[in-house]
Amino acid sequence: xxxxxxxxxxxxxxxxxxxxxxxxxxxxxxxxxxxxxxxxxxxxxxxxxxxxxxxxxxxxxxxxxxxxxxxxxxxxxxxxxxxxxxxxxxxxxxxxxxxxxxxxxxxxxxxxxxxxxxxxxxxxxxxxxxxxxxxxxxxxxxxxxxxxxxxxxxxxxxxxxxxxxxxxxxxxxxxxxxxxxxxxxxxxxxxxxxxxxxxxxxxxxxxxxxxxxxxxxxxxxxxxxxxxxxxxxxxxxxxxxxxxxxxxxxxxxxxxxxxxxxxxxxxxxxxxxxxxxxxxxxxxxxxxxxxxxxxxxxxxxxxxxxxxxxxxxxxxxxxxxxxxxxxxxxxxxxxxxxxxxxxxxxxxxxxxxxxxxxxxxxxxxxxxxxxxxxxxxxxxxxxxxxxxxxxxxxxxxxxxxxxxxxxxxxxxxxxxxxxxxxxxxxxxxxxx
Ligand code: SF4
Ligand code: SF4
Numbered sequence: 001x002x003x004x005x006x007x008x009x010x011x012x013x014x015x016x017x018x019x020x021x022x023x024x025x026x027x028x029x030x031x032x033x034x035x036x037x038x039x040x041x042x043x044x045x046x047x048x049x050x051x052x053x054x055x056x057x058x059x060x061x062x063x064x065x066x067x068x069x070x071x072x073x074x075x076x077x078x079x080x081x082x083x084x085x086x087x088x089x090x091x092x093x094x095x096x097x098x099x100x101x102x103x104x105x106x107x108x109x110x111x112x113x114x115x116x117x118x119x120x121x122x123x124x125x126x127x128x129x130x131x132x133x134x135x136x137x138x139x140x141x142x143x144x145x146x147x148x149x150x151x152x153x154x155x156x157x158x159x160x161x162x163x164x165x166x167x168x169x170x171x172x173x174x175x176x177x178x179x180x181x182x183x184x185x186x187x188x189x190x191x192x193x194x195x196x197x198x199x200x201x202x203x204x205x206x207x208x209x210x211x212x213x214x215x216x217x218x219x220x221x222x223x224x225x226x227x228x229x230x231x232x233x234x235x236x237x238x239x240x241x242x243x244x245x246x247x248x249x250x251x252x253x254x255x256x257x258x259x260x261x262x263x264x265x266x267x268x269x270x271x272x273x274x275x276x277x278x279x280x281x282x283x284x285x286x287x288x289x290x291x292x293x294x295x296x297x298x299x300x301x302x303x304x305x306x307x308x309x310x311x312x313x314x315x316x317x318x319x320x321x322x323x324x325x326x327x328x329x330x331x332x333x334x335x336x337x338x339x340x341x342x343x344x345x346x347x348x349x350x351x352x353x354x355x356x357x358x359x360x361x362x363x364x365x366x367x368x369x370x371x372x373x374x375x376x377x378x379x380x381x382x383x384x385x386x387x388x389x390x391x392x393x394x395x396x397x398x399x400x401x402x403x404x405x406x407x408x409x410x411x412x413x414x415x416x417x418x419x420x421x422x423x424x425x426x427x428x429x430x431x432x
Pocket of ligand 1: 030031032033034035036037038054055058088091092093094095096
């Protein structure tokens with residue numbers, strides 16, 4: 001790293017001055033450099049390099065803050081290699097809010113080097129996917145691509161590999177279900193309350209079956225489900241890329257969509273989105289929504305199920321993958337296990353080394369392929385050891401990335417959301 005010299009650009013200096021407030025406000029200075037977080041950090045575990053550890057990254061960020069280091073490409077690389085899995089935050093005795101610190105540092109770096117044009121297009125595209133007509137059109141295009149045989153043809157001819165799109169294609173290997181969500185699904189039987197469902201952006205397209213399973217379960221258990229059409233992307237990708245301006249706009253729009261007194265919980269089926277939504281801060285309505293954010297498994301586990309609802313047996317071994325956001329941000333990992341154990345004859349096991357990130361981490365795996373694949377490789381090893389029939393995970397991003405790995409490794413283990421399994425096993429109402 002080069003020491004700051006007189007040639008530092010004016011924009012960087014201006015940004016550095018602003019970072020002093022934001023990074024300091026975020027709490028980087030609380031780090032006492034004890035190093036207890038190091039063994040829990042996936043990138044440090046892989047590289048054994050201090051600058052790829054939480055402590056090392058905080059030291060770099062503090063140096064940026066003080067103006068003693070220039071944000072060189074190497075500096076930026078150490079920060080961008082961070083998965084934001086927040087395993088470090090969970091074990092830190094000094095309660096360093098690592099997620100906030102990293103977001104502030106990345107926002108600062110963005111003032112010196114704006115997002116590339118491709119990056120901007122990607123971040124815009126995910127927001128468009130939250131709008132019914134756009135999502136439906138893209139879903140139909142992908143559906144035709146899969147059903148027409150074009151996907152198989154391109155795969156067989158090796159064209160996708162040649163274009164460097166094999167990984168992306170493998171991630172979209174699950175059938176796309178074009179779905180247009182209604183804004184209201186009434187409760188079945190005795191009405192017990194009203195909840196809202198957050199549908200997300202990419203998940204709305206690729207994981208519609210999980211969202212529909214959530215709606216079926218919630219209405220069957222007596223809840224009115226509202227799906228506000230004004231809702232939008234949670235903004236996680238934007239915030240983690242340093243684009244706090246867009247992230248704040250999205251937060252504002254979600255605030256308008258979900259701030260209703262009759263909604264007792266805002267249910268999410270994607271822990272990656274939930275973790276962002278529950279950290280909405282600032283104005284009253286935003287923090288009111290944050291307090292209502294509940295993971296679907298947690299909600300279903302917490303409520304009392306009406307009498308007469310039963311689950312059909314499923315004699316299978318189900319391994320459970322804990323997404324980092326569910327583990328380190330929401331602290332809600334137990335619910336998927338206890339819910340799945342309600343299914344008779346099911347063996348539910350924890351995937352070994354669940355505390356380590358699978359490498360998906362939002363859009364991380366598209367940018368840092370080597371690290372992401374190495375982490376995924378460890379998960380595939382764990383799956384080899386456990387040999388489950390099904391892998392259950394509460395985050396569609398992890399599911400897609402792991403599915404691509406399984407496909408490339410020639411393994412046929414189904415990956416589903418816990419709620420999809422529950423919905424499948426739900427016995428029909430008496431008399432049907
Ligand atoms: S555990 Fe916390 S205080 Fe210790 S080095 Fe890591 S971030 Fe710093
Ligand atoms: S967020 Fe994860 S990858 Fe980043 S420093 Fe912390 S433990 Fe390491």
